[in-house]
Amino acid sequence: MSRFEDGFPADKLFAQGYSYTYDDVIFLPHYIDFSTDAVSLSTRLSRRVPLSIPCVSSPMDTVSESHMAAAMAALGGIGIVHYNCDIAAQASIIRQAKSLKHPIASDAGVKFPEYEISSLDAFGPSSFVFVTQTGTMTTPKLLGYVTKSQWKKMNYEQREMKIYDYMKSCDSSDYCVPWDIDLEKIESVLEDKQKGFVVLERNGETVNVVTKDDIERVKGYPKSGPGTVGPDGEWMVGAAIGTRESDKERLEHLVNAGVNAVVLDSSQGNSIYQLEMIKYVKNTYPELDVIGGNVVTMYQAQNLIQAGVDGLRVGMGSGSICTTQEVCAVGRGQATAVYKVCSIAAQSRDSGHSGWCFLAGSTEAPGAYEYKNGKRIKKYRGMGSLEAMTKGSDQRYLGDKTKLKIAQGVVGAVADKGSVLKLIPYTMHAVKQGFQDLGASSLQSAHDLLRSNILRLEARTGAAQVEGGVHGLVSYEKKSF
Numbered sequence: 001m002s003r004f005e006d007g008f009p010a011d012k013l014f015a016q017g018y019s020y021t022y023d024d025v026i027f028l029p030h031y032i033d034f035s036t037d038a039v040s041l042s043t044r045l046s047r048r049v050p051l052s053i054p055c056v057s058s059p060m061d062t063v064s065e066s067h068m069a070a071a072m073a074a075l076g077g078i079g080i081v082h083y084n085c086d087i088a089a090q091a092s093i094i095r096q097a098k099s100l101k102h103p104i105a106s107d108a109g110v111k112f113p114e115y116e117i118s119s120l121d122a123f124g125p126s127s128f129v130f131v132t133q134t135g136t137m138t139t140p141k142l143l144g145y146v147t148k149s150q151w152k153k154m155n156y157e158q159r160e161m162k163i164y165d166y167m168k169s170c171d172s173s174d175y176c177v178p179w180d181i182d183l184e185k186i187e188s189v190l191e192d193k194q195k196g197f198v199v200l201e202r203n204g205e206t207v208n209v210v211t212k213d214d215i216e217r218v219k220g221y222p223k224s225g226p227g228t229v230g231p232d233g234e235w236m237v238g239a240a241i242g243t244r245e246s247d248k249e250r251l252e253h254l255v256n257a258g259v260n261a262v263v264l265d266s267s268q269g270n271s272i273y274q275l276e277m278i279k280y281v282k283n284t285y286p287e288l289d290v291i292g293g294n295v296v297t298m299y300q301a302q303n304l305i306q307a308g309v310d311g312l313r314v315g316m317g318s319g320s321i322c323t324t325q326e327v328c329a330v331g332r333g334q335a336t337a338v339y340k341v342c343s344i345a346a347q348s349r350d351s352g353h354s355g356w357c358f359l360a361g362s363t364e365a366p367g368a369y370e371y372k373n374g375k376r377i378k379k380y381r382g383m384g385s386l387e388a389m390t391k392g393s394d395q396r397y398l399g400d401k402t403k404l405k406i407a408q409g410v411v412g413a414v415a416d417k418g419s420v421l422k423l424i425p426y427t428m429h430a431v432k433q434g435f436q437d438l439g440a441s442s443l444q445s446a447h448d449l450l451r452s453n454i455l456r457l458e459a460r461t462g463a464a465q466v467e468g469g470v471h472g473l474v475s476y477e478k479k480s481f
């Protein structure tokens with residue numbers, strides 16, 4: 001056997017004194033004796049939250065609100081709703097996510113009543129612009145709508161009017177259907193009524209608006225399993241909270257809204273504030289899973305595990321919008337961080353790691369699309385950016401007037417990625433192909449192969465990284481699926 005010893009075992013590779021990220025390391029292929037479809041990616045977010053895919057959307061205000069949380073649960077993952085908003089708004093996002101039985105995020109634009117539509121861009125690929133008090137779908141009531149054909153017929157002066165001056169009102173219950181009816185039923189209502197859209201309502205409040213085009217689009221997506229459903233029969237939804245005294249009141253409202261797990265959201269989770277909050281949550285709500293973090297070292301992980309966390313969140317300074325490593329000179333390469341934290345957590349419980357900008361820019365991410373240099377883009381910002389701090393996380397960043405405010409993140413934009421209902425199934429299939437190459441038929445098997453040193457890795461030199469990407473071509477088109 002030793003004759004074939006090749007590559008490095010993980011513990012040797014990650015003990016070289018380098019902070020590696022994913023691009024720096026490569027797995028060596030092993031032996032295949034099963035098909036790609038036989039690979040199971042099921043795992044747990046935390047002690048009591050099983051997932052059929054290892055996908056979690058990050059608690060950021062440009063990533064996880066109701067549509068993202070519902071879509072992630074429908075796919076078998078979970079969404080963690082951000083807390084850069086007041087308590088009532090966060091609780092209402094959770095309730096709405098649980099009510100989105102069909103996690104369809106409409107392609108249509110949503111605007112507030114005073115908005116002036118100055119170009120067709122407001123409609124996006126849809127024939128409608130919907131109007132709500134807040135200009136978002138996280139709202140108690142749909143007020144009205146404008147169709148593209150109606151707007152096209154308006155003259156220059158009319159187009160300078162505010163939407164509420166010319167929108168068609170939606171007060172008629174003609175458009176409304178119950179939030180939990182089947183997709184087929186929605187389709188037949190759309191056919192019968194010739195309306196072009198329906199309003200899904202729960203307890204007299206608008207839960208979602210779905211157009212005929214949205215239904216057609218969703219029908220073309222890959223089919224998923226039953227999704228991540230909780231004991232209440234609704235989607236499981238997670239939420240972030242902080243470690244301040246006021247977060248205890250927030251937590252109470254989130255629990256009443258049906259939250260299934262909480263993430264203590266901090267860039268450096270190994271603090272007295274977090275340890276005390278973990279104990280408080282475990283004492284007050286023993287059945288609720290608490291995910292601690294963020295952590296990147298074994299020592300941090302051990303402290304939070306001893307305080308009673310049910311899961312860990314890994315990553316410091318590795319987000320694409322994050323400047324923590326630059327500003328504070330603290331953090332760790334993400335591959336090393338995940339490996340080190342998992343080597344402690346594997347002995348007791350699961351750990352997940354922070355995503356990057358993978359889900360930002362999707363249809364389900366909050367915010368409206370804009371066009372820049374001919375590209376359809378969506379805003380994406382760090383929760384430590386000055387802009388996000390000003391919106392809500394001021395208090396967390398010691399943002400009271402007497403303290404200096406230092407950003408640990410930036411504001412940017414990412415390209416339109418389409419719906420996560422399509423992006424994630426394709427991505428998970430690619431992951432399964434990778435697992436098959438490793439000879440790992442499940443996440444547990446991959447862990448076992450890694451810990452038993454059967455799975456081998458190597459660091460990639462700069463030239464090897466270039467070789468591993470597309471190279472030497474004058475031009476090419478990269479289409480992933």
Ligand SMILES: NC(=O)c1ccc[n+]([C@@H]2O[C@H](COP(=O)([O-])OP(=O)(O)OC[C@H]3O[C@@H](n4cnc5c(N)ncnc54)[C@H](O)[C@@H]3O)[C@@H](O)[C@H]2O)c1
Nearest residue numbers: 243244266267268273294315316317324383384396397408
């Ligand atoms: N993962 C990362 O690398 C990273 C980096 C920067 C920011 N972020 C994100 O930005 C947001 C804010 O992160 P953060 O670490 O600044 O938030 P935080 O709330 O953990 O910390 C902000 C400051 O408040 C202090 N603090 C926390 N609880 C306290 C209490 N009870 N009493 C007194 N002081 C207390 C902290 O020690 C820290 O100095 C989060 O969403 C986080 O995920 C993440």
